[in-house]
Amino acid sequence: MRIAIVGSGALGLYYGALLQRAGNELRFLLRRDLDAIARRGLTVTSPNGDFHLDRVQGFARTAEMGEVDLVVVGLKTFDNLHLVELCRPLMAGGAAVLTLQNGLGNEELLAEAFGPERVLGGVAFLGANRGEPGSVHHLGKGHIRLGEAKGGLTPRARELAALFAAAGVPCEPVADLARARWEKLVWNIPFNGLCALTLRTTDRLLAHAPTRAEVVALMHEVIAGANAQGFAEPLDRDRCVAEMMEQTVGLGVYKPSTMIDRLEGRQLELGSIFGVPVEKAAARGVDMVRVRLLWALLGLPEAAPVRA
C-alpha cells in the first residue's frame, strides 16, 4: 500500500518505519529530519528490536508526494490550522485519511474538507520520542484503536487494523471511534493537565491524597461529558476510573506528553485535549468546570520565572 505520513514527529516516524519494513511504500513529509533521512535513512530503537531503513522517501511538501492510498496524520494538533491544506494534494486521488492525532476535533476538520466517508481516526497508545535527526526511539507499547469518522465497523477499518497488525502494532478496529477518543481523554485530561500544570510526575499526584481525589473528580467530569455524547455503550464510570488508576500506578514515575512539551518549551496541544472536549460537553449540557480551569491555566503565556 502507498502510504503518506503527514506530521513526522515520533509517532509518524515510528509507525511509518514499521509500515515500510512490513513491505508498504512509505512517503514521509519531513521538516527537521529531511536532510538527515535523505543521507542516512531512518533508525528505530525499540525494546522490540532496533532496525534501520536505508532508503526512505522524504519530502518537504505534500504537493511533491504524488498519489497514495492512505494518508496517516501525526501532526501536532496546534498545527491543525494547516491540516487540511497539507492533506489536500494527497487527497486528490482516492486516498483515505487516518488521523492518529491527540484529542477531539481532528476527524471533523478532515471530514468537512474531504467528506466523512474518506476519514478514519485512531487512538494511539505509544511511548516514543525523536532522537537526533534521522532516528526515533520507541519506549514501549504502541497499540492503536481505530475506526471510521462516521462510525460503524467497516471492512476498511478492519483492513487498516490488519495493516498495522502486520507491521507489528497491535491494532483493534472499533465501531465507535468517538467513544474510544473520549475514553482516552479520561486519562489524558487529568494526567496530562495536572502534570503539565504542576510539573509533577503522575506518581507524585497519586501520592498526595487530595490531588488523587481531584484526579478522580476530573475523570468523573470527563466521563460525564463523554456519556452526554450519546454512545450506544456508555462508559462505565467506576470501572473506567479503577482501570485507569491501576494503569497509572503501573507507569511509575511518568511524564505525560503535555508535561514534556511544557518542560521542553514547546507549544501544548490544548485545543484538542482540553478545549474541544470542554465545548463538546458544554454543547450537551455538561459543564466540565475543573477541565475548563486546567485549560485556562495551561494557556497562560509562559514567561521568565518570577522572583519573590
Add this chain to the structure above:
Amino acid sequence: MRIAIVGSGALGLYYGALLQRAGNELRFLLRRDLDAIARRGLTVTSPNGDFHLDRVQGFARTAEMGEVDLVVVGLKTFDNLHLVELCRPLMAGGAAVLTLQNGLGNEELLAEAFGPERVLGGVAFLGANRGEPGSVHHLGKGHIRLGEAKGGLTPRARELAALFAAAGVPCEPVADLARARWEKLVWNIPFNGLCALTLRTTDRLLAHAPTRAEVVALMHEVIAGANAQGFAEPLDRDRCVAEMMEQTVGLGVYKPSTMIDRLEGRQLELGSIFGVPVEKAAARGVDMVRVRLLWALLGLPEAAPVRA
C-alpha cells in the same frame, strides 16, 4: 492599654509599632527579631513616614509577658496548632484577644478555648514585609475591619477600632465579622490561589481572557459559599466582583502573599484561606469545586524541579 503581640511577622511588628508609638504599652512575642530588637529597637519604614522605637519589650515566651488588656494575634495560620497554647498565659487575666490572621477558623479556635465573648477578629488589608532583623517595611494601605467573634457591633469593637485609628490605621468596626472575612476571601482565594499555583502576578492572570474568566468563576464560587452562611446582608455578587476586579487592576504587577510565600520556600496558609472555607461552604451544601482543586494542588509537596 497593655497590648501583647503574638506572632510578630510583618503585620504584628507594624501594627505593634504603631500602637506603641501612639502611647500604648506593647509587648512583643519574638523569635527571629528578639536579639536585634533588644539591642537596637524596631525600625519602621513607610510611605507615611519612617520611624524608630528605641525601647521595645520583646519576649521569647508568652509566659514571661505578664498581664495585658489585649492580645493581638498575627501568627501565620499554619502554626494554629500552637495558637491556644501560646495565648493561654496571656488570657489568664481579663484580656480580650483580637486575631488579625488570614482566612477562616481562627476565632473559632480561640473561642473554644477562652469563650466567644473574649474573642474578636479583624480583616487586615496591608502590604508589609520584614526587612533585616529589627525592621519592618510598610508598603502601603493597612486598613482593618474588625468585629466580635459572636457578631454584633459592641462598644468594645468600637473602642478597639478607635485604638487602631488613633495609632494611624484606618479601622472600621463591623457587626458581621464572618461576612467581612468571607468578603476578603472573594479576593484572596482566586488571586492568592492562582498566582501561587501558576507563579504569575495578578496582572498576568487578568491579561489572559480564559484565566480572567476563571478568576470570576472562582469569585462566584466563593460568594455562593459565603452567602450560604446566612448573613443578614448577603454579598451582592456582581457588585462584589466588579469592585474586586477594579481594585486588582489598580494593583498593577502584584504578588499576593501566598505567591510570595511559595517563591520564598515558606509554608503556605492553605487551611485558613482554602481548606476551612471549602469545608464551611460544603457544610451548607455549596461545593466550591474550583477552590477545592486549588487547595489540593497547592498542597502538593514542593520538590526539586523536574527535567524533561
